[in-house]
Amino acid sequence: MSLLERHLTLVAGILPGKAAGGLAQTLDGMALSVNSAPVISIPIKVNQGSRSITMKASNVLKLQRAVAAAVFGASVFLATAEAQAQERIVIKGSNTFGEELAPALAEGYRKDNPQVAIELESKGSASGFEALFNGQCDIAASSRVPTEDEKRLARSRGIKISDYLVGFYGVSVIVNQRGPVKALSDSQVHDIFTGAITNWKDVGGEDAPIQLYIRDPASGTHLGFRELAMRDQAYGETAKALSSYEEIIEAVKADRAGIGYASMNLGQQGGIRAVLINGVPSSMLAVNEGSYPYSRTLRLYTVKDRESAHVKKFARFIRSRAGQQILADHGFARVFEKRNWSADW
Numbered sequence: 001m002s003l004l005e006r007h008l009t010l011v012a013g014i015l016p017g018k019a020a021g022g023l024a025q026t027l028d029g030m031a032l033s034v035n036s037a038p039v040i041s042i043p044i045k046v047n048q049g050s051r052s053i054t055m056k057a058s059n060v061l062k063l064q065r066a067v068a069a070a071v072f073g074a075s076v077f078l079a080t081a082e083a084q085a086q087e088r089i090v091i092k093g094s095n096t097f098g099e100e101l102a103p104a105l106a107e108g109y110r111k112d113n114p115q116v117a118i119e120l121e122s123k124g125s126a127s128g129f130e131a132l133f134n135g136q137c138d139i140a141a142s143s144r145v146p147t148e149d150e151k152r153l154a155r156s157r158g159i160k161i162s163d164y165l166v167g168f169y170g171v172s173v174i175v176n177q178r179g180p181v182k183a184l185s186d187s188q189v190h191d192i193f194t195g196a197i198t199n200w201k202d203v204g205g206e207d208a209p210i211q212l213y214i215r216d217p218a219s220g221t222h223l224g225f226r227e228l229a230m231r232d233q234a235y236g237e238t239a240k241a242l243s244s245y246e247e248i249i250e251a252v253k254a255d256r257a258g259i260g261y262a263s264m265n266l267g268q269q270g271g272i273r274a275v276l277i278n279g280v281p282s283s284m285l286a287v288n289e290g291s292y293p294y295s296r297t298l299r300l301y302t303v304k305d306r307e308s309a310h311v312k313k314f315a316r317f318i319r320s321r322a323g324q325q326i327l328a329d330h331g332f333a334r335v336f337e338k339r340n341w342s343a344d345w
Contacts, residue, residue, distance in 0.1 A: 088117040089314055093128020093141035095220030096169050097298050101330050102141065108326050109317050116310050122220065126150075132301060133159060138311050143169060143224075143296040160304040164315045167324070168333035170295040171225055172267030172274035172282040174249065176256045181205045183276035186293050189229050192259060195236025200257060212239035213248045213260035221245075225261055228294045245331070261294075263331025287333040295333070 091102060098120050106118040121127075121137075128140030129150045146154075154161060173189055175181055181204060184192075191197040192210055201207045214235055215222040222241070226232050242248050248260040253271035264282055267274040274282045277293055286292035300315055317323045324334040 087115050087310060088119060089139065089308075089311055090119045090121075090137040091128075091139040091141055091300075092121040092123070092131040092137040093139075094125045094143045094298070095122045096143040096224055096296060097141040097166075098122025099220040101298075101327065101332060104326050104330055105314075105318055105323060108322060109314055113310065113313070118314075129301070132303060133157060135306075138302065138306070138308065139314075140301040142299050142301060145297075145299075146301075162302045162304050162307060164300040164302075164319070165297065165335060166300055166315070166318045167298045167327040167335055168284075168287045168295050169224070169298055170264045170282060170284075170287045170292060170333050171221070171228065171261045172264050173229075173259065173261050173277065173294070174252050174267050174272045174274055175259050176252055177271055177273045178256050179205060179273075181275060182273065183279065185278055186229065189277065190231065190233075193225075193230050193235060193239070194233050195238065198236070198238075206257075208257040209238075211255055211258045212236055213251045213255075213258055214239045214241055215245070215248070215261075216241040216243050219243075221261075224296075225294075228296070229261075264333065265328065265331040284333040288335075298332070 091098070099122055102120050102122070106120065110116060110118065121131075122141075125140075125142040125144050128137065128142055129146060131137040132140035133150075133153060173184065179200070181200065184203060188197065188203050192203070193212060193214070195212075197203060198210055199207065200210055212235065214225070217223075226235070240251070242251060245262040245266050249262055249266060249269070249272055252258040252260045262272075264274075264284065264287075267282060276282075280286050280291050280293070282292055282294070287295040300318070302311055302315075318327075319335065328334050
């Protein structure tokens with residue numbers, strides 16, 4: 001079926017299928033004879049039968065023009081709708097970014113850009129770089145800088161990268177507020193969570209067995225804390241896995257001998273204490289300054305010559321006041337001071 005036939009059917013709505021085709025065909029043929037006959041009978045095939053439409057010859061040209069205008073208008077409408085429906089941003093990479101933060105940012109962005117679909121896949125920072133270099137995503141989300149191998153691969157393919165700093169991820173180590181321990185070293189935290197230290201008296205606390213509370217293995221934080229604080233070693237055997245930071249906090253509140261971790265925005269409430277790490281408090285300022293050890297930089301990477309307008313706009317939205325508030329609401333540290341970060345491509 002020709003474009004004219006399809007749109008004639010769409011616009012007229014009264015002559016389906018072959019009937020529309022017959023009318024379109026006849027109108028094309030009548031253009032040469034409109035001045036030679038006062039009345040024209042136009043045969044139309046309908047299903048297995050036929051019928052005729054009789055009209056003044058002078059009206060045929062008017063009908064042609066009307067149909068042409070309708071076809072053009074419908075074509076523009078459908079082309080615009082199709083283009084809008086295809087607008088999308090594909091983001092792959094970091095679990096830290098993609099597990100909870102990315103869906104919230106996508107929702108916030110789409111409030112003013114509802115025509116843009118945002119697709120998310122969180123399988124780790126390495127998977128994001130791989131997908132970006134292979135043209136399988138628009139944005140690679142990463143909670144680390146690219147490795148030397150990743151940089152070399154990009155250079156070998158002639159890929160020039162844009163780098164957007166969007167925020168910081170920080171984790172507070174929390175204990176029960178009634179306990180005496182207020183500070184730990186990073187090596188002590190490592191030994192406690194791996195099970196090498198099992199009694200509080202070995203780190204200046206009471207003579208009581210330490211009870212670990214951690215996130216469940218399905219969460220990105222379960223692995224993230226291992227990488228940040230435990231050199232990616234296994235948790236101690238007595239660790240109790242819970243499904244949210246809130247559950248960890250409630251468990252530590254109820255257990256004088258408990259220790260766990262939570263996002264910074266949750267680690268300051270009553271009943272628990274966020275301990276100093278190497279003498280540094282778990283605060284947004286310390287994270288921005290780079291002095292707090294259990295933090296990561298969150299970045300978005302794009303290929304410069306493949307950036308769409310909405311990819312750039314999405315990156316700007318994350319750095320806006322509204323976007324940074326979403327980060328803060330989900331326990332991430334906002335970008336409020338400039339830092340000397342360089343991807344060094």
